[in-house]
Amino acid sequence: MMIAVTGTPGVGKTTVAKLLASKLGYKYGSVRDIALRIGAAEKAGDELEIDVEALRSVRLEDTVVDGHLSHHMPADVVVVLRANPKVIAERLEERGYSSEKLGENVEAELVDVVLMEALENSERVIEVDTTGKTPEDVVEEILELLRSGTRRRVGVVDWSEVFDDVVRYLRK
Numbered sequence: 564m565m566i567a568v569t570g571t572p573g574v575g576k577t578t579v580a581k582l583l584a585s586k587l588g589y590k591y592g593s594v595r596d597i598a599l600r601i602g603a604a605e606k607a608g609d610e611l612e613i614d615v616e617a618l619r620s621v622r623l624e625d626t627v628v629d630g631h632l633s634h635h636m637p638a639d640v641v642v643v644l645r646a647n648p649k650v651i652a653e654r655l656e657e658r659g660y661s662s663e664k665l666g667e668n669v670e671a672e673l674v675d676v677v678l679m680e681a682l683e684n685s686e687r688v689i690e691v692d693t694t695g696k697t698p699e700d701v702v703e704e705i706l707e708l709l710r711s712g713t714r715r716r717v718g719v720v721d722w723s724e725v726f727d728d729v730v731r732y733l734r735k
Contacts, residue, residue: 564589565622567638568629569681571672573654574644578698579705580629583642586702587627594630597621634681641685642705645720647694648672648729662732669732673722682717690717 566589568580577593584591595611598604603617615635622637634641648669655665671677681688689708693701708716 564640565624565636565638566627567633567636567641567685568627568644569631569634569641570644570677571646571651572631572660572668573651573658574646574672575693575698575701576629576631576644579642579644579693579701580627582698582702583705584627586706588625590623590626592623592626592628594618594628594633594636597623597628631677634677634684638685640687640689640709641681643678643681643688643690643717644701645672645678645690645692645694648722648725648732650694652729652732666733669729673726673729678717687714688717689713689715690719692720 566583566587568576568583570576581591583589594613595604598611598613598618601617601621603614604611606612613632615632618632618635619637628636628638634643651672652665652669655668660668678688678690689705691701691704691708696704
């Protein structure tokens with residue numbers, strides 16, 4: 564089985580994906596490394612541009628793949644991690660994101676961009692709110708949902724009430 568762990572930058576994808584892979588006895592892979600390996604990525608300034616179409620043909624067994632584009636891969640299950648946009652803003656500030664990139668990602672989390680893309684690309688989508696949870700708690704929640712055979716779990720977060728807390732981060 565291939566599991567994609569996706570979400571806005573700052574939600575905890577890498578930490579959760581590595582822990583989930585370990586718990587399942589699966590391999591771990593990052594979209595970035597996979598794209599570089601198959602020649603589907605090129606440097607564009609400080610960023611890496613990834614050919615999303617090329618990712619659609621990469622099938623990995625017994626692997627947990629993480630990255631904010633992993634939901635474009637042919638995964639059996641897509642796990643969309645979510646986090647309060649204010650938490651994301653704080654984490655991305657700590658990472659030194661520009662105000663433009665920070666605002667772009669806060670906005671993406673507010674309006675469910677990654678979740679909507681995942682739903683367009685996969686039949687089995689599981690949404691998990693990571694806010695206030697340890698990575699171990701998040702992984703246990705994912706494992707429980709996988710064990711129970713959950714096919715679709717979406718709509719578990721609504722950030723409309725935190726808009727006033729994050730409006731200062733949004734692009735002008």
